Amino acid sequence: MPEKILISACLLGEPVRYNGTGLSLENTLLSEWKTAGILVPLCPEVAAGFQTPRPPAEIEAGQLGTDVFAGNGSIYENTGRDVSEQFRFGADLAVKTAIEAGCRFALLTDGSPSCGSSFIYSGHHDGQTRSGMGVVTAALRHHGVEVFAQHQIHELAEQLRR
Numbered sequence: 641m642p643e644k645i646l647i648s649a650c651l652l653g654e655p656v657r658y659n660g661t662g663l664s665l666e667n668t669l670l671s672e673w674k675t676a677g678i679l680v681p682l683c684p685e686v687a688a689g690f691q692t693p694r695p696p697a698e699i700e701a702g703q704l705g706t707d708v709f710a711g712n713g714s715i716y717e718n719t720g721r722d723v724s725e726q727f728r729f730g731a732d733l734a735v736k737t738a739i740e741a742g743c744r745f746a747l748l749t750d751g752s753p754s755c756g757s758s759f760i761y762s763g764h765h766d767g768q769t770r771s772g773m774g775v776v777t778a779a780l781r782h783h784g785v786e787v788f789a790q791h792q793i794h795e796l797a798e799q800l801r802r
């Protein structure tokens with residue numbers, strides 16, 4: 641059985657990002673995986689019931705996705721609305737999807753308060769970034785799923801070959 645890969649739906653061009661756009665990662669590997677039918681696309685935020693477009697949200701300053709996953713941190717829209725519970729729900733749905741599909745690997749969009757894996761935004765809605773992961777990545781890693789950012793697609797391919 642070929643490995644299945646959970647993938648951020650926006651990386652496949654689906655217009656599910658907060659601003660109503662997709663990202664469309666152009667890559668030969670991705671095209672091969674799509675053709676092979678091993679990609680499991682999911683947007684955890686849309687799955688959790690968020691509308692598109694929606695206000696941008698950031699993990700509060702000083703907290704990380706691991707804190708939000710553990711119930712100790714919060715995520716706020718730029719309107720000030722606390723959306724932590726809905727983000728945690730999206731993370732739960734991502735774990736459920738990965739387990740049901742048998743995904744041991746995920747390729748997620750970096751920078752997102754959900755899908756980020758190497759960086760997230762500051763928490764001040766000022767465009768600044770910091771090291772850290774989003775709440776979906778924290779939940780997946782907690783359940784043993786290896787998460788790669790889109791710029792690590794070659795590392796993921798290497799893992800699949802092992």
Ligand code: SF4
Nearest residue numbers: 648650657683752755
């Ligand atoms: Fe993309 Fe993840 Fe944000 Fe959905 S939650 S738009 S899949 S980065």
